Amino acid sequence: MARYDYLIVGAGISGAVFAHEAHRIGKRCLVIDRRDHIAGNIYTEDIEGIHVHKYGAHIFHTSLKNVWKYVSQFAEFNNYVNSPIANYHGEIYNMPFNMNTFSKMWGVFTPEEARAKIDEQIAQENIEAPSNLEEQALSLVGRDIFEKLVKGYTEKQWGRDCKDLPASIIKRLPCRFTYDNNYFNDRYQGIPMGGYTKMVERMLEGIEVRTGVEYRDLIAEQPDIADRTIYCGPIDAFYDFKLGTLEYRSLRFESEILDEENHQGVAVVNYTDRETPYTRIIEHKHFEFCRDDNGNPQPKTVITREYPADWKPGDEPYYPINDARNEKLYNEYRELAEREGSVVFAGRLGGYRYYDMDKAIAAAFELVKDELGVEL
Numbered sequence: 496m497a498r499y500d501y502l503i504v505g506a507g508i509s510g511a512v513f514a515h516e517a518h519r520i521g522k523r524c525l526v527i528d529r530r531d532h533i534a535g536n537i538y539t540e541d542i543e544g545i546h547v548h549k550y551g552a553h554i555f556h557t558s559l560k561n562v563w564k565y566v567s568q569f570a571e572f573n574n575y576v577n578s579p580i581a582n583y584h585g586e587i588y589n590m591p592f593n594m595n596t597f598s599k600m601w602g603v604f605t606p607e608e609a610r611a612k613i614d615e616q617i618a619q620e621n622i623e624a625p626s627n628l629e630e631q632a633l634s635l636v637g638r639d640i641f642e643k644l645v646k647g648y649t650e651k652q653w654g655r656d657c658k659d660l661p662a663s664i665i666k667r668l669p670c671r672f673t674y675d676n677n678y679f680n681d682r683y684q685g686i687p688m689g690g691y692t693k694m695v696e697r698m699l700e701g702i703e704v705r706t707g708v709e710y711r712d713l714i715a716e717q718p719d720i721a722d723r724t725i726y727c728g729p730i731d732a733f734y735d736f737k738l739g740t741l742e743y744r745s746l747r748f749e750s751e752i753l754d755e756e757n758h759q760g761v762a763v764v765n766y767t768d769r770e771t772p773y774t775r776i777i778e779h780k781h782f783e784f785c786r787d788d789n790g791n792p793q794p795k796t797v798i799t800r801e802y803p804a805d806w807k808p809g810d811e812p813y814y815p816i817n818d819a820r821n822e823k824l825y826n827e828y829r830e831l832a833e834r835e836g837s838v839v840f841a842g843r844l845g846g847y848r849y850y851d852m853d854k855a856i857a858a859a860f861e862l863v864k865d866e867l868g869v870e871l
């Protein structure tokens with residue numbers, strides 16, 4: 496008899512939801528992660544009393560009531576509302592594009608004036624069938640917003656000129672005709688107090704977890720360790736890349752501890768000019784209103800500069816590139832996966848999908864239903 500009913504590869508949110516539910520109904524579970532910590536990409540590390548988002552800023556937002564109820568079992572969420580700002584050569588604008596943005600840009604006051612200004616700018620461009628991203632954006636929001644808030648940021652993100660990017664990348668550029676700086680439209684939003692790592696720790700309570708363990712090494716030593724495996728790692732890596740490598744966009748983070756209490760006054764500043772090499776600076780303490788777990792102000796601050804980066808095998812995979820080549824390759828791996836008897840692929844890497852956290856949790860609920868017959 497295998498020692499475990501389930502081997503769960505990956506201690507991120509996807510693996511943690513599955514492990515929690517399997518453990519809850521009495522399954523013997525082992526969770527492993529090749530990293531030296533749990534929580535996957537939502538890992539927060541405590542530095543100077545601040546929960547630092549090590550793999551990029553993570554804001555929990557959802558309209559899925561069952562997901563919100565579920566995560567609230569493991570953490571109390573604060574009332575953080577994401578309201579990033581954009582810095583264009585020192586000019587500050589509110590995001591997402593809303594009446595505060597339009598008012599600053601053109602001195603307009605009413606929604607009607609703002610709408611008229613945007614329409615006038617769109618008409619000036621006279622673009623009927625956009626043939627690239629630049630034309631697409633100009634035909635959606637006009638010249639001023641494009642030049643100051645879209646162009647440089649997008650070019651840095653993709654490493655290419657907007658004229659050389661397909662129009663299809665931007666389907667909509669939502670403009671909000673209210674003075675509302677809340678970035679998300681979702682019903683629920685917040686940051687788990689105490690950090691994401693603590694939240695995942697609670698999910699994994701009572702379950703055997705081994706970090707710093709690579710699936711391949713474990714399985715080479717103990718091939719029959721578990722009856723079934725939930726594999727939340729990259730699907731192509733599982734098959735030793737035998738059909739080819741799935742591609743990603745990557746990011747590089749540069750963090751710094753600063754001897755000051757408040758560096759930029761907000762959690763997220765987007766640098767929308769082309770010349771600044773990074774796209775964003777995150778000041779982590781603002782996610783929790785500049786207070787530590789005991790409610791005390793932290794004398795220092797931690798900031799992280801985020802640089803978009805090309806990806807090569809071995810780099811941290813962040814954003815899947817869901818173009819025709821990669822979709823075809825993924826489907827070929829999927830076909831192999833469907834023939835597996837005891838291994839099920841899950842999570843953002845197993846499914847080669849960008850999932851927000853709530854969607855990753857919802858996908859894990861589906862897996863729990865299929866695998867364990869439990870409806871969440």
Ligand code: FAD
Nearest residue numbers: 505507508509529535536551553554710728842843851852
């Ligand atoms: P992961 O967290 O990646 O977990 C997979 C784990 O498997 C990893 O820890 C990895 O080490 C481990 N693993 C892989 N292969 C092996 C192996 N062979 N052996 C052992 N272990 C292995 N979502 C939001 O809702 N809000 C946000 O603001 C937000 N911001 C984001 C910012 C960035 C920069 C990125 C890239 C994503 C963001 N997301 C956000 C999405 C969020 O990160 C994901 O939804 C979430 O991390 C998915 O969790 P997961 O468990 O599927 O994958």
